[in-house]
Amino acid sequence: MAQAPPTLGRKSSAPWDRLRPVKQDPLESMGFVSKGDNRLLDLKTQEAFYNKIVARYMQFCSRHSKNLDNAFASLSLEEGQPSSTATVKNPAIRPVALPSARDPPPLSPDLTASTTGQAINGPAPSPSSELSTILLALRKLREGLLATSASALNPVFSQRVHVFNIRAAILAFHPEGYHPSLxxxxxxxxxxxxxxxxxxxxxxxxxxxxxxxxxxxDLTEAFSLRYKSRIRYAFKSRIVDNILKSIVTNDWVAFWRVRQKVDGYLRAILHWHLESQRRTVLKAIGRAYYSCDVKWIIQSSTGSEMSWEELVKAEDVGWMRHGEKVMIRKPKDKAG
Structure with a gap:
């Protein structure tokens, strides 16, 4: 007579057909309307999704508050933007103030992982991964808003979303995110x-x-936009006037003075001019001087935002440094 198979020494604590639910990031689990996910066609879902995005953004700012400028620059570095982005010091960034006065009450920056869909256990995501998730979620939301624009009672909520998106994408040096939205x-x-x-x-x-x-x-288009804005709604900005003038006249002194006074968003936009500015200044110094102080060269070409070593590496500067002086070129010997 065949013996019955031995029983297992350890029994399962749960039925075999019950699987542990998979933790999903609420920002990543939402899909694009254009790809068949219709959840963001609902107005209440749009508002709830926007609040989750704001919460995640607040958590990002809190987590990287000690080095927020490099955290925002991480996405552009990963996408292959110039490495000089990482050296930009942006002390005027105030990202937690992004929602406008018409937004819901501000969320606490000390959001826990559970309130924003982040897993409690496990390593924290990289700054570039977090930013990518936030910006992609905003793109999904903007697509849903565009699809429901005809049925929306008014565009106020859509305006609020676009303003938030523009500010976040500017700080992340992500033109694909902010320019169409603007x-x-x-x-x-x-x-x-x-x-x-x-x-x-x-x-x-x-x-x-x-x-x-x-x-x-495109300076022609920029001046045209300024003129049309003046006619349309009396746009005036001394900052815009001074920056445009400094670019047209290659006045790097005026450019750095303005840049030191503006907030983090404008500093991020002005970042796109830094490489051209550096090269213009270095060429002018090279033509005009035989030797210069190191500090003056750094101040004139980078606004003291780079060290001498970083400047040499970024622009392949071949000038010889002797202490606090730099020998640019040797004077020609006078004929006897």
Missing amino acids: LHLLFKLHTNEHPLPRSELIEMTTYLILDTAIRQN
């Missing part, structure tokens, strides 16, 4: 029936004009 906000969502607040209108117009002049290197 155009849509200023030329589609800002209407006579539902105008942007005056302060935000001036702010967003400033970003568009300077981005056109600096990153896109």
